Amino acid sequence: MTKETDSREIALDILLEILERGGYSHIILRQALNKYQYLDKSERAFISRIAEGTVEYLLQIDYIIDSFSNTKVSKMKPVIRTILRMSVYQLIYMDRVPDSAVCNEAVKLAVKRKFTGLKGFVNGVLRNISRNKEGLSWPNDSVRYSMPAWIVSMWEESYGRETAVTMMESFLKNKKTTVRCNLAKASKEEIIQSLRNQGAEVSESGISEAVLCIEKYDYMEGLEAFQKGYIQVQDLSSSFVGEIADPKKGDYVIDVCGAPGGKSIHIADKLDGTGMVEVRDLSLLKINMVEENIRRCGYLNIRTKVQDALVTDPDSVEKADIVIADLPCSGLGIIGRKPDIKYRMTPDALESLAALQRNILTVAQAYVKPGGRLIFSTCTINRKENEENARWFLEQFPFDCISLKGKLGEKLDSAAANRDFIQLLPGIHPCDGFFIAAFQKR
Numbered sequence: 001m002t003k004e005t006d007s008r009e010i011a012l013d014i015l016l017e018i019l020e021r022g023g024y025s026h027i028i029l030r031q032a033l034n035k036y037q038y039l040d041k042s043e044r045a046f047i048s049r050i051a052e053g054t055v056e057y058l059l060q061i062d063y064i065i066d067s068f069s070n071t072k073v074s075k076m077k078p079v080i081r082t083i084l085r086m087s088v089y090q091l092i093y094m095d096r097v098p099d100s101a102v103c104n105e106a107v108k109l110a111v112k113r114k115f116t117g118l119k120g121f122v123n124g125v126l127r128n129i130s131r132n133k134e135g136l137s138w139p140n141d142s143v144r145y146s147m148p149a150w151i152v153s154m155w156e157e158s159y160g161r162e163t164a165v166t167m168m169e170s171f172l173k174n175k176k177t178t179v180r181c182n183l184a185k186a187s188k189e190e191i192i193q194s195l196r197n198q199g200a201e202v203s204e205s206g207i208s209e210a211v212l213c214i215e216k217y218d219y220m221e222g223l224e225a226f227q228k229g230y231i232q233v234q235d236l237s238s239s240f241v242g243e244i245a246d247p248k249k250g251d252y253v254i255d256v257c258g259a260p261g262g263k264s265i266h267i268a269d270k271l272d273g274t275g276m277v278e279v280r281d282l283s284l285l286k287i288n289m290v291e292e293n294i295r296r297c298g299y300l301n302i303r304t305k306v307q308d309a310l311v312t313d314p315d316s317v318e319k320a321d322i323v324i325a326d327l328p329c330s331g332l333g334i335i336g337r338k339p340d341i342k343y344r345m346t347p348d349a350l351e352s353l354a355a356l357q358r359n360i361l362t363v364a365q366a367y368v369k370p371g372g373r374l375i376f377s378t379c380t381i382n383r384k385e386n387e388e389n390a391r392w393f394l395e396q397f398p399f400d401c402i403s404l405k406g407k408l409g410e411k412l413d414s415a416a417a418n419r420d421f422i423q424l425l426p427g428i429h430p431c432d433g434f435f436i437a438a439f440q441k442r
Contacts (some may be wrong), residue, residue, distance in 0.1 A: 007043050011050040020078045025055050025340040054089045054248040059146040061088045079113050099130040139172045170427030171336040176213040180239045182269045187232045194225045213234045229297030234262040237424050237434030243264035244407050245375050249274040251321040256364045258310045259286035261269040261293045269304040279327045280307040309360045316367045325364045327357045329378035329385050333433020352383045368441045377436045386435040390421050399439035
């Protein structure tokens with residue numbers, strides 16, 4: 001068996017777990033890459049590319065298969081369906097892989113998985129697509145950008161077609177990893193040098209002094225800067241929560257839905273050894289994730305607590321200088337990093353999440369001292385969860401909106417100008433989709 005077949009077989013198993021058994025793409029892929037750490041870096045990159053790309057382009061891929069197969073995708077056996085999907089992705093989007101190799105390896109996979117009787121079907125469908133792929137066209141934006149039609153309609157209604165298309169195009173582009181430097185631990189220059197010494201390509205975000213973009217590294221856990229707690233994986237947009245929170249020395253901060261702890265660690269770093277950040281989340285599993293990050297980074301002014309954000313903690317009422325409410329949401333702003341989100345989410349789920357946020361905000365606001373602040377954020381692009389909930393909050397509770405003008409630096413100031421809240425849009429702004437509002441208690 002060739003190495004290529006091995007890699008494709010691993011990709012097949014990853015995709016079966018995601019597409020047929022409902023696994024979360026980022027978790028399943030990370031677990032697989034950890035399991036096959038012994039493989040060459042280029043092989044792991046090949047596996048990642050097939051797995052991520054197939055999920056990203058799933059709606060488009062299924063449209064292509066249905067156009068060339070007498071048996072529709074929905075009627076196929078799961079293994080055959082998945083072999084065809086990952087093979088079509090290679091045919092359309094991986095120029096360096098010869099079409100003949102894609103077809104041959106797909107047939108081998110079908111035989112290896114005991115579907116010898118269907119090898120002719122697999123071969124016929126793929127070779128037909130290969131011969132005709134230059135003439136492919138898309139019936140609508142949903143298929144073109146592999147985005148469910150209801151999301152396309154929602155974004156076009158909210159932002160106009162041009163902006164919606166820009167966002168959808170952005171999701172399909174390769175993303176560099178963004179990391180935030182813990183500058184109380186090491187200088188940015190030291191961190192950059194450490195990353196480059198291990199072969200990573202490093203560039204500055206150009207927006208935030210503390211955020212770097214890295215690529216071509218082997219794996220995150222192998223980087224010395226990560227092991228020593230000098231860096232935390234965090235998107236530029238997410239790092240703005242800490243900047244807007246702007247804690248002063250000695251502040252007590254509660255992060256009500258804090259796992260895996262990136263925003264809280266940022267605030268602990270900014271407190272420079274003073275004050276206390278309490279990271280809370282619903283389950284011990286989530287709190288263990290936070291504690292792992294705290295141990296790696298070595299901060300002493302941060303602690304954890306298992307606490308349901310929907311249940312008031314009477315000991316915390318009016319105790320916090322700052323409350324961070326980065327709340328459960330539909331996640332539509334991070335589709336570029338977790339592409340299966342777009343297939344899992346439904347309009348009804350959006351409504352439920354918006355209601356959940358209001359319930360959490362009702363509890364969380366009670367923890368803010370008079371004169372203290374609450375920072376409300378989500379990683380989604382949906383007015384019901386974002387602007388509408390922020391306005392609802394102002395109507396319900398004794399808080400005033402804090403202007404965010406000038407908080408994101410000159411290059412992003414237009415996103416905040418003359419607005420009470422900030423909605424960052426991928427492709428329009430150089431980051432994930434993200435919403436932030438800041439309130440001060442009267």
